[in-house]
Every structure is written in C-alpha cells, then in structure tokens.
Amino acid sequence: MIKTQSLRFGYGNQKTFEFPDIDLKARETLLVLGKSGAGKTTFLNLIGLLQSPEQGEIFIDNEPTSKIGSKQKAGFRSQKIGIIYQKPYFVNSLNVIENLVLSNFLADRKLNHERAKNLATDLGFADLLFKKVQQLSGGEQQRVCIARALMNNPSLILADEPTSALDDENCDKVADLLVKEATEINASLVIVTHDQRLKNRFQNQITL
Amino acid sequence: MLLKIVWKNIISKKLTSILSVLLMMLGIGIISLVLTLGKQLEEKFSKNVAGIDMVVGAKGSPLQLILSGVYHIDAPTGNIPLKEVDNLRTNSFVMEVIPLSMGDNYMGTRIVGTSQRYLKHFNAVLHLGKTFENDLEVVVGQNVARELNLKIGDKFESTHGYDKEAEEHHEKKYVVKGILKYNNSVIDNLIICNLSSIWAMHEENSHEAESEHEKEVTCALVKFRNPLGLITVPRLINQNTVMQAALPAIEINRLFKLMGIGVDALKYLAFAIIIISGISVFITLYNALKERKYELALMLSMGGKRFTLFMMLLLEGIVLSLAGWISGILISKLGIFLASGLLFKSYHYSFEQNLLQKEEIYLLVAALIVGIFASLIPAVGIYKINITKTLAKD
Known part of the structure; x- marks a missing residue:
C-alpha cells in the first residue's frame, strides 16, 4: 500500500519535479510513464525511500515517512519495499541462493532458504540456485532480481524498466510473473517504464 | 551470514588475499621464532650457569673456558694443576670448588671426571642404579642413556678427545652404575665419573706413572660465600697463578650482546614485513571498495545498515591478519621443532615446545591492530557511499 501527497524534488535550482499524487492499494498495479529526463527514476527513488522529497509526504502501509531518520528508512526499505533495478546488480562473490537470502540477512530476519527455493521454482531457475551469478544469462539474472525483491514479502514492489532488455515473449512472461507474485503476497506494484508493450497491458497509468 | x-x-580474490596472509605469516613467523629461540637459549644458558660464580682453567679465551667448563660445548683451554685448584679452597671467600676433568668421549658424548658435588650442584636425582664410587664407574644423563641405549651394567670403551672417530682406549672399560633422572640441564647429556678414572685411563695409555703432585684437571667451578669474592678473587688468580678466572655472568652477557645485534636486526625486518602486509591488506580492501561499490550500494538500498557493511570490511582485514598470525605461529613452531632436532644432534641441546608465549599473544594483538587499521580507511568509505548516484552510474 502506498500513497503520496504533493511530492516535490529539485536538483539544485535548475530542475524541479512536481509529482502527481498516487494512491495504490494492495494487489494493485501502477504504470509510471514518461520520457527520459521526466523524473521517472527520481520518482522511484523517492517512493523507494532512497532519496528524500523537498516537500510532500509518502505513506507506506499508512505510515508517514517524511520525518523518520535514515536508519528507520533503511528498516522500511528492508522490511516493506522490494526494488528491481534496470540493471541486475548482485554481490558477485555469492552464488544465486546466497544472493537471495542476503535480503533476509540485511532485514535482520532468519535466512529463509525454503522461500528462496519456492521462488526459484516459480520463476523457473530452480536448477541455477548454486551457480555463480556471473554465469547466468541476462534474462535469468532479471528473474533472480525479481525473486530477491520478493524474499521478505514486501508490501510495495518497485520495478525500474524491468522489460527494456527483453524480447516480446520474455517481456510478457516477466510482466505476468511480476503481477502474479505481487498478488500472491498482497503487495502493490509500481512499474516505471517507457516500454510501449506494457502500456497496453496495464490500465492504471500516470504520465510524468 | 556476515562471516x-x-x-x-x-x-x-584469492591471490591478493594469499599475498597478504603470506606477508603477515612471514613477519609473525620470524618474530616468534627469534623470540622463542632467544628465550629458550637464554633460559638454558642461565639455568646451567645458576650457582656457578666463577670458572678457573688454563689461560686462553675466557668465553671458551665458560663454554667448555659450564656448557660442554667448546673445546677446553688446556689443563691446570690440581694443586692450584685445591689451594683455592683456602681462600675465605670461596665456598665450594668442583674440579672437572675432561678429555674423553664415548660416541661423541663427553665423559667428565668430577666429584659427587657436581651432581649435587645440579640437584641430580638417580633414576636407576647407584652413583659412582670406584674408578671406571659412571652415571649417565637421561638423554645419554636414551640416545646411546645404555643400561645399568653396560660396559664401554672411551675414545680420546671429543671426536667419535678418535683413537680408543682399549685397555680399560667404563661400567654404567647409574642413570640420572631428566634434569633439564647440561648433565642430561654427560657421562660422569670420578676424577681418578680419567687419570687412570690416561696413565695406562701413556704408560707413565705420574706422581701425586703432577695431577691435572681441566677446570674447576667455584662458588663464593658472598659477592665480594667476585671482585677480589678473579684478579688474584689472574695475576698470581698459571690459571685464568672467568665469570660466567659476564661472558654470557657478552655472548648474548653479540647475538642480540643479529636478533634485533631480524626483529626490525620482521616488523617491516608485518607493516607491508598491512599495506597489502589496505590496498586489497581499498581496491575492493572501488570494485564493489555497486554491491555495497545495492546492499544499502536493500536496507542493509551501514554499520553492518562497515563491520564486513573490517572483518575482512581481521580475518586476513588472523590467518597470517595463525600460520606464522605454526611455521615458527615447526621451525623450532626442526631447529631443536638439529641442535640436539650437534650440541646436545634441545628446546621445549611451549604452546604459546606471552610475546606471541602480543603479536596477535599487533597483527589484529595492523588488520584493523588497514581495513579502517576502506571501511569508513561505506559511510560516504551515495546509493542512488552509485547505482545510477554505469
């Protein structure tokens, strides 16, 4: 669940973004569209609590977040938010399953290998769990990133251009998976993209 | 998970890690080895010298006199008349005089002619049998009995000098009467008999009947009643007799001072190596911080606490230096084990293996400090990472 109120963010004096309010319930999906430089990534960083807005308020699970310190923000990120980056980042010295349970570790939770295996089965990379992440193909890495974002059952899933590197078939698959998994854990899903293929699929859209 | x-x-990053560990190992190993060897040598040397205030013998090098008379390492300086030695007893400062007569060996082990007081001086306790009473009866030290496989009642021929291959005294045979308990001193490696056994052996050999007053010994160990003796008696002896007096405390000090220069140089070298190991850890981690900036930013974005990641980098330095310390200590123990075997063969000296010395614990602390300092600067870098900027960069 996520709600924003009159968010504003500025880079120095030259560029200031004002963002439309959003209000997303559990199991709902929102597509955030816009040209490059329109502030899509900034919006994602704001609602992902990676950057603080100049003005406005963000409610995650009905809790306001503008007044809390950086430590509590880190706590929010680990417990309630799962982010899927455009580029698949990993801890390269760890293998696939270790990268997954890393989410649990960073959230101070018990390492849930069972959950990691189930997600891997759901997303179709169960046979790659003990491989090094560098050995995986781009598509496989993308799916591992999705699984990692789901490890702590967050209430908000943020995806930054999740399909830009994929062909039509895989684009559909990834979109299906995202919606399916988000619905399963009662999470709200925000997808930031300029991918035309997704526009036709999700009705709930805003354009920056 | 953190570990x-x-x-x-x-x-x-195997290779750089191995390099850091190797450097640390080398530094720690050298220092530990030098410390242990030095300490054990000093202990052995001072234990054997305990209670002996002065050694008298033929004129020559005082250090040689001490080494041969007290430690039975070097060759003796020559012989001195027994009469002169006995004269010492009349000096009021002198408490005890123990004459020693050397010159023969059995299979490389020195045979020392002396009196019962020599055994008493070391608090030697019999393990088996009884002590020597008559000529040609011997007691043997624990190491000798074990090494040469000597038992009570065994008979053997001695050879002249200190070489195994020298000429043998065929006419007479020594007989083992007693075996001493392990004493952790030089007598563990000696065969001991009375003075007249040695004379008997050589009279027979030279086929000359020596008269009473011509009897000679190799040297004598002297104990004083009070420290004043140390000041007056040696000068008296050096000026008025054919003998020379040497003070073990002074000679051994001189020896250790000579050795100390080399030991100190080695220590400085080893500390330099440890510092280089620290620099190697630093460079490894500093580069890693640059290479792994994305990973660290990723973990931060996933909600990881900066302190957790700080500890992670710090621990990498600590683990590396700890591994270096452990392998260094192991190498040093191995080195001592090997050196001990070598020393035993050539000097009948051996080292005990202590589990850990106080100094080695200090080395652990030093290694950890080096590891922590080397990783501190890279680890502090964690607090400077800007998550969104780092992840936005390509």
Missing part, C-alpha cells in the same frame, strides 16, 4: 560474505569475498 560467510566476508569469507566468500576473501576467497573471490
């Missing part, structure tokens, strides 16, 4: 990540990170 797992630390371990995996170390493994993932």
